[in-house]
Amino acid sequence: MADGLRVVVRASVYAVLGGVALIAIATVVSVLGPLLALDLYTPPVAAWWTVFTAVAVQGVPFLLLGTVVSAAIGAFVPERVFRRLLPRNPALAVPVAGLAGAVLPGCECASVPVAGSLMRRGVAPAAALAFLLSAPAINPVVLVATSIAFPGQPKMVLARLLASLGTAVLMGWLWARFGKEKWLRLPGRGTPSAHATGARAFLTGLQHDFLHAGGFLVLGAAAAATFNIAVPRSVLDLFTGSPWLAVPLLAVLAVVLCVCSEADAFVAASLSAFPPTARLAFMVVGPMVDLKLLALQAGTFGRSFAVRFASATWVVAVAASVLVGWWLL
Amino acid sequence: MRRYGPAALLLLTGGAVLRITLFGELYLRYVQAGLRPYLIVSGVALVLLGLVTAVLRHRTPGPHEDVHHEDVHPEDDGGHGGHEGHEGHSHGPAGPRVAWLLTLPALALLLFPPPALGSYSAGREAAQRAAQGVGAFPALPAGNPVELTVAEFSSRAIYDSGRSLKGRTVRLTGFVTHGDDGTWYVTRLVVTCCAADATTGKVEIRNADDDALPADTWVTVTGSWRPKGRLGSDAAWPPVLDAATVTQVKQPADPYEKP
Numbered sequence: 001m002a003d004g005l006r007v008v009v010r011a012s013v014y015a016v017l018g019g020v021a022l023i024a025i026a027t028v029v030s031v032l033g034p035l036l037a038l039d040l041y042t043p044p045v046a047a048w049w050t051v052f053t054a055v056a057v058q059g060v061p062f063l064l065l066g067t068v069v070s071a072a073i074g075a076f077v078p079e080r081v082f083r084r085l086l087p088r089n090p091a092l093a094v095p096v097a098g099l100a101g102a103v104l105p106g107c108e109c110a111s112v113p114v115a116g117s118l119m120r121r122g123v124a125p126a127a128a129l130a131f132l133l134s135a136p137a138i139n140p141v142v143l144v145a146t147s148i149a150f151p152g153q154p155k156m157v158l159a160r161l162l163a164s165l166g167t168a169v170l171m172g173w174l175w176a177r178f179g180k181e182k183w184l185r186l187p188g189r190g191t192p193s194a195h196a197t198g199a200r201a202f203l204t205g206l207q208h209d210f211l212h213a214g215g216f217l218v219l220g221a222a223a224a225a226t227f228n229i230a231v232p233r234s235v236l237d238l239f240t241g242s243p244w245l246a247v248p249l250l251a252v253l254a255v256v257l258c259v260c261s262e263a264d265a266f267v268a269a270s271l272s273a274f275p276p277t278a279r280l281a282f283m284v285v286g287p288m289v290d291l292k293l294l295a296l297q298a299g300t301f302g303r304s305f306a307v308r309f310a311s312a313t314w315v316v317a318v319a320a321s322v323l324v325g326w327w328l329l
Numbered sequence: 330m331r332r333y334g335p336a337a338l339l340l341l342t343g344g345a346v347l348r349i350t351l352f353g354e355l356y357l358r359y360v361q362a363g364l365r366p367y368l369i370v371s372g373v374a375l376v377l378l379g380l381v382t383a384v385l386r387h388r389t390p391g392p393h394e395d396v397h398h399e400d401v402h403p404e405d406d407g408g409h410g411g412h413e414g415h416e417g418h419s420h421g422p423a424g425p426r427v428a429w430l431l432t433l434p435a436l437a438l439l440l441f442p443p444p445a446l447g448s449y450s451a452g453r454e455a456a457q458r459a460a461q462g463v464g465a466f467p468a469l470p471a472g473n474p475v476e477l478t479v480a481e482f483s484s485r486a487i488y489d490s491g492r493s494l495k496g497r498t499v500r501l502t503g504f505v506t507h508g509d510d511g512t513w514y515v516t517r518l519v520v521t522c523c524a525a526d527a528t529t530g531k532v533e534i535r536n537a538d539d540d541a542l543p544a545d546t547w548v549t550v551t552g553s554w555r556p557k558g559r560l561g562s563d564a565a566w567p568p569v570l571d572a573a574t575v576t577q578v579k580q581p582a583d584p585y586e587k588p
Contacts, residue, residue, distance in 0.1 A: 043449035050443040054359035054524035056434040061367040215427030
């Protein structure tokens with residue numbers, strides 16, 4: 001009884017204190033805000049805030065989906081399930097995991113936490129990384145979007161599928177052969193889901209993973225907005241002439257623009273002055289390497305991993321796009 | 330605050346998402362309409378998760394006994410030991426520190442929702458025309474004037490070998506942007522997924538009496554198509570509308586067009 005009373009009293013004290021603090025902040029901000037805003041809220045700054053919040057808002061549902069799946073894997077799926085599903089030999093497990101990427105609908109924000117929790121559950125890092133790369137690029141939602149953006153060009157869809165899957169599998173194999181454990185901070189050693197299972201572990205894992213990845217999503221959104229405002233896309237028109245410049249240029253553009261993988265086909269389609277292979281490179285690199293992803297990966301797997309992995313992936317993705325583009329397009 | 334930090338962050342983020350989706354249409358400034366149900370579900374889930382987290386934290390006894398239940402295992406910090414100084418990975422009872430960045434977009438959405446992109450963004454990008462070939466388009470819907478999007482009008486003006494715009498009165502809505510030599514355009518941004526991928530579509534307006542409208546004024550223009558250049562060529566771009574009437578309007582709920 002006394003306990004209940006104490007809880008009620010404490011809750012109301014918190015509510016009053018919190019409420020007073022909020023009102024104070026709101027008052028100060030709403031009085032000072034407009035004064036500052038007049039000076040600071042120039043059109044570029046306003047556009048920066050809009051793009052920044054847009055990338056963050058856009059990422060929230062996908063990030064939540066990814067963290068729900070990853071927390072569920074951590075809390076409810078025993079390790080032996082993956083040992084049975086995936087071939088023992090990493091060289092075989094990599095392509096299987098790459099193909100499995102087709103079942104996770106969503107953009108790249110969702111795949112990072114899922115790959116992290118797969119590793120936590122004992123899946124070979126090489127296989128989890130192949131999944132990480134292929135999931136946002138070859139799932140049905142993205143492929144349908146690509147076919148809508150390039151009407152009457154089914155070869156573009158096929159080329160995207162092949163080049164993305166090829167890059168993912170090759171990167172998995174490269175990691176299996178050359179990767180060093182010490183680059184990779186195996187995720188989740190410190191998170192509760194590594195220790196416990198069940199509903200409570202699910203909730204704590206979900207809360208932790210979402211907040212953690214969410215923070216890095218915001219960091220990536222800020223970088224994306226900065227480049228979006230600083231680099232006008234029309235600068236590119238200078239480089240449309242030479243295919244040797246166009247391919248790496250669009251591949252760099254995919255990194256800095258951070259367009260989500262469900263939309264990048266439409267952006268690629270609008271870059272109509274560029275050769276098809278360059279546009280393919282844009283769509284293959286985008287879901288695998290961009291600033292937002294780099295921030296998310298650095299947060300989940302450690303910075304030394306993210307930098308090495310992202311740069312290697314970029315090179316492999318460009319090479320795969322050139323090969324597939326030369327063959328198909 | 331340390332104890333309830335994660336719960337507060339989740340509530341704040343969830344609340345911000347719900348404020349722009351469930352309690353208004355502000356989300357249309359940032360993402361496309363189809364994302365709304367997912368955003369609402371996410372917002373509700375985040376709020377619930379925040380409440381559950383608060384209750385769980387409340388039930389757990391003081392910080393010393395926490396060790397067995399919460400994500401504050403001292404040995405866990407040891408698990409990150411080799412990577413000390415990796416920012417954002419210092420876990421305490423307050424959760425991952427980098428998570429506090431979430432307050433930036435959340436507070437922005439709750440207190441000062443950033444405006445929709447307008448003439449500044451449109452001016453920075455060369456207007457894009459849809460990538461497509463010349464061909465016959467389906468017949469225009471009935472109606473006089475017929476309501477068209479800026480993108481649809483442009484495609485038909487430049488690529489329609491059936492010339493379906495000929496002889497029709499059309500109505501376009503967009504914001505004003507200015508060209509170099511006194512020309513002005515009705516402009517609309519096209520957003521596929523979120524405002525980061527906005528591209529620009531525009532139609533040049535001629536014969537309007539009132540050509541002194543400031544940039545970013547939203548207008549509805551009624552008029553007829555003036556053919557220009559050969560179909561599909563650069564000379565046909567941007568398309569031209571001979572205006573009969575120009576009316577100022579309020580910014581529509583969805584400031585962008587879909588591709």
